[in-house]
Amino acid sequence: NAGVTQTPKFRILKIGQSMTLQCAQDMNHNYMYWYRQDPGMGLKLIYYSVGAGITDKGEVPNGYNVSRSTTEYFPLRLELAAPSQTSVYFCASSPGTDYGYTFGSGTRLTVV
Amino acid sequence: DAKTTQPNSMESNEEEPVHLPCNHSTISGTDYIHWYRQLPSQGPEYVIHGLTSNVNNRMASLAIAEDRKSSTLILHRATLRDAAVYYCIGRLGSARQLTFGSGTQLTVLP
Numbered sequence: 001n002a003g004v005t006q007t008p009k010f011r012i013l014k015i016g017q018s019m020t021l022q023c024a025q026d027m028n029h030n031y032m033y034w035y036r037q038d039p040g041m042g043l044k045l046i047y048y049s050v051g052a053g054i055t056d057k058g059e060v061p062n063g064y065n066v067s068r069s070t071t072e073y074f075p076l077r078l079e080l081a082a083p084s085q086t087s088v089y090f091c092a093s094s095p096g097t098d099y100g101y102t103f104g105s106g107t108r109l110t111v112v
Numbered sequence: 113d114a115k116t117t118q119p120n121s122m123e124s125n126e127e128e129p130v131h132l133p134c135n136h137s138t139i140s141g142t143d144y145i146h147w148y149r150q151l152p153s154q155g156p157e158y159v160i161h162g163l164t165s166n167v168n169n170r171m172a173s174l175a176i177a178e179d180r181k182s183s184t185l186i187l188h189r190a191t192l193r194d195a196a197v198y199y200c201i202g203r204l205g206s207a208r209q210l211t212f213g214s215g216t217q218l219t220v221l222p
Contacts, residue, residue: 033209033210035212041214042199042212042213042214042215043156043212044212045209045210045211048209058209059211090155090156092155092156098144098163099161100146100158100161101146101148101156101158101210102158103155103156103157103158104155105154105155106154106155
């Protein structure tokens, strides 16, 4: 049972480049989330999904897009990378609203 | 909303119990109280959650005040591996998504 798997673990992007952060879970969880964590700060919610085909914005969605075509995958897309998007990105999943979250190990992104 | 308030930092000696407090005076009656911890350079890790009564698991105990305005995470015997940032969280929004504050940095002294 792999849990929540995030790829890549590290990435350096140039300003204006695009990339997709991958997130996969094998627990059949309906709820999935993307958070970012800036140095020394707490986590901020970017987007979340309550099931395949359903996504919604969190606290800091600007500059990001998501899709959820299947239960297992919840990729996060950065279209035009900016230095302000330098952060560690965490994906999480949960079976429902009253259950705990399982987090991935994170993707450390640097935009230069 | 279910905003929480925690001390910025706490210290404990190894092998002693640790009580981490959290105030959540605006939590709704149906919101679970969640605790997570984050070790350096790792993703957050689920610790425990509860609604009204005290909860125990292999990692910790959660004591919830009768009025639900506060709770305490109890680590029964702190080890050096318990040094982490501990987050007390209420759920917000239509999907009851977790909203993280700044947490409590726990230092365990040998």
